[in-house]
Amino acid sequence: MIFRQIAHEDLGCASYLVGDEDAGVAAVVDPRLDIGEYLRLARYLGVSIEHILETHNHADHVSGHGRLAAATGALLHIHALAQAEYEHEPFEDGWELALGSVVIRAVHTPGHRPEHTAFVLVDSARGPEPWAVLTGDSLFVGDIARPDLAVEKQDGARGIFASLRTLLELGDDVEVWPGHLGGSLCGGPAMDLKVSSTIGYERRHNALLSVAEREDFVTRTTAGLRPQPPNFKSIVAINRGRLERRPLDAEPLTPRQVEQSDAPVIDIRTALQYDEAHIPGAISNTVLQSGFGTRLAWIAGPDTPVVLVGRDDDDALRAVELAAAVGVGRIAGYLAGGMTSWREERLPTESIARLTVGELHERANELQILDVRERDEWESGHIPESLFAPYHDIHALPAGIDASRPVAVICASGQRAAVGASLVQRYGARKVFHVVDGGVPAWTRAGWPIVR
Secondary structure, eight states: OEEEEEEETTTTEEEEEEEETTTTEEEEESOOSOOHHHHHHHHHHTOEEEEEEOSSOOSSSOOOHHHHHHHHOOEEEEEGGGOOOSSOEEEOTTOEEEETTEEEEEEEOOSSSTTOEEEEEEETTTOSSOOEEEEESSBOSSSBBOSOSSSOHHHHHHHHHHHHHHHTTSOTTSEEEESBOTTOTTBOTTOOSOSOEEHHHHHHHOGGGGOOSHHHHHHHHHTTOOOOOTTHHHHHHHHHSSOOOOOOOOOEEOHHHHHHOOSOEEEOSOHHHHHHOBOTTOEEOOTTSTTHHHHHHHHHOSSOOEEEEOSSHHHHHHHHHHHHTTTOOOEEEEETTTHHHHHHTTOOOBOOEEEOHHHHHHHGGGSEEEEOSOHHHHHHOBOTTOEEOOGGGOSSSOTTOOTTSOEEEEOSSSHHHHHHHHHHHHTTOSSEEEEOSOOHHHHHHTTOOOBO
């Protein structure tokens, strides 16, 4: 049997190549937009990708099913309730697909979405019982899927409650391989960075699986949901609609073209490089840390063309792929040669000062402090007299900020603060500080005052 997990680190997504080496046939479950790894693995293992299975119409990322079908000629399969507009073979609960001695069995697990399906894996060469289940967006390692991306959240939670009971009927030794890993927007804060688990371990240690009453489960899973993934409705429409088979591309631009463009400039270098010198008005969003695509979708939206500025052209082209994965396909271009070409033209730059948490504490009385974390983080503890605006909600200078006074932007680590600081500067603050090397948790650990 062939079994490989392929992780998309930026989005926290996981897809799978499943097949039979002797039969020379394989299937891909939930393919990501960049299909190169599936083609490489298939060549290496000597199998033909003949089937593509989707657990559901994804809401957080664009599927690669169209590109993979074009490259391989594979048949597409998704539950009939998905109402997919592309050519496919729909299935129902209990449907089975044989790949040599490997059997993939569909288990309808609605809740996250009405069509959602998990796939049980049987290796008949070893025995008739299931050995693993691809849980998609239902059961995660340490957590469960969010219930509010297709239906009213209480109804979604009731569906997930029933679906989890179905999965728990599998044996305790059955391995759990989820569709998302820690950091994904499709789960909660308890989602683990581990890549797999077992039914038995989750039964014993996943707190939500121990909730016996349905309405108690609904209350617990719908309280404190974080913001829905940006563009999720448009991403679902893309994944349900006609297959996209075109390769991705973007136009290289000269510094003069970037300077004259009205499109927002997204600086994809490290936050340190951005803080030292960047194009005036550019927004910091590094491609070198996870979550680039999601942050970009929140900053730009699906219909706003953006210009990318990296260290070099390779950075920019990688960012184009990650942007497309979250439905941001309107790239106005990228600065050819990266930021170096801008500096060589001696064009103007701006900078942002950096503060450690300790330095912020020493200067707290003279600075405005803006906390750009999520609301549940803010409510669990924030710096006295700080102001609050999640970075993805900053579309103008946040209320309460005096543009003429210095403002320090803080989060939990420094990563979201980099984006927030760049947006505050873009919208008119004259002196902006980026709090680095930690955030509010570091302030708390130091024993300094916290408001809850």
